[in-house]
Amino acid sequence: MHHTIYPLFNGCFNIYFKSARSLENIHCFAFLVVDEAGEAVLVDTGFDPKGIPGANTSSTQTEEQKIKAAIKKLGFAPSQIKEVILTHIHWDHTAGMPDFPQARFYVQVNEFRGLFQLNPNEETYFSPSHWLPLLPNIELIQGNREIKPGLKVIQSGGHTSGHQLVEVQTKSGPVYLIGDSPFNYDLLWAKIPPERWRSFREGAGRKFYWEEGVWDTINAWLTERDCSGPVQGQAVPWAEIKKFGSRLLMAHDARLLKVDSID
Structure with a gap:
């Protein structure tokens, strides 16, 4: 089965830091x-x-650049989307989940296990409000798996504990949707001193930290599915991912603005 890939431009964001390198003009797809x-x-x-x-x-994000609107522009109603693959559950990949309440979401089980092994303040990378009400819709995957003929997920880890790639068979050969595979922000966050994190948590950043009950809800959900426990397996090094070939599409590659479709 062959597929056509349509990049959906979702806008750009900037995060400015006083104590570390800022993230500027980040294109999202x-x-x-x-x-x-x-x-x-x-x-x-x-x-x-x-x-x-x-x-x-x-x-910068127009109404047309919201994922729900971008799908409609391609001729699909959001209700037609029955399956969603999440490369990982960082906040910039999950905000549109509530627009697809009828969908099944495929996520690596290590992604949720890893939430219990976060570095201090790393919880701000995630927004439970996007996915906590949709836990019954999430199908946990452990390792590589074919979702349908010509569409496969590959556990990679690295960027997050349960990061995964998507291998897509097209008429011109395989293409890999690699999410945020090349990026590791550990050094950036390590440069932000503890006192700034405390100030952020007690002030403007308070809303980005989780309420205590969220942890219990996730743990109970994993336990019900017999999936609780530590992260399993090793991350695939970026050097190994690059060996998949030249058709690697990253979620933040501005060059995709020039691409309408890939088949």
Whole structure:
């Protein structure tokens, strides 16, 4: 089964830091993957300008660039999207999840296990409000798995504990949607001194930290599915991912602005 890939531009954001390198003009993309029968699978769901976890942020996002609207422009109603693959659950990949309450969301189990092994303040990378009400819709995957003919997820880890790639078979050969595979922000966050984190948590950043009950809800959900416990397996090094070939599409590659579709 061959597929056509449509990059969906979701806008740009900036996060300005006083104590570390700022993240500026970050282009965001999700992807709609459509098979020969016209059935579509969405990969990632974009960001919300109101939910960027920083005290000094800005963004550009039109109504047309929201993932729900971008899908409609391609001729699909959001209700037609029955399957969504999340490369990982950072805030800039999950904001559109509530727009697809009928969908099944595919996420690596290590992604949720890893939430219990976060570095201090790392919880601000995630927005439980995007996915906590949708836990019954989430299908946990452990390792590599074929979602449908010609569409496969590959556990990679690295950027997050349960980061995964999406291998898409097109008429011109395989293409890999690699999410945020090349990026590791550990050094950036390590440069922010503890006192600044405390100030952020007690002030402008308070809303980006989780309420205590969230941890209990996630733990109970994992336990019910017999999936609780530590992260399992090793991350795939970026050097190994690059060996997949030259057709690697990252979620934040501005060059995708020039690409309408890939088939």
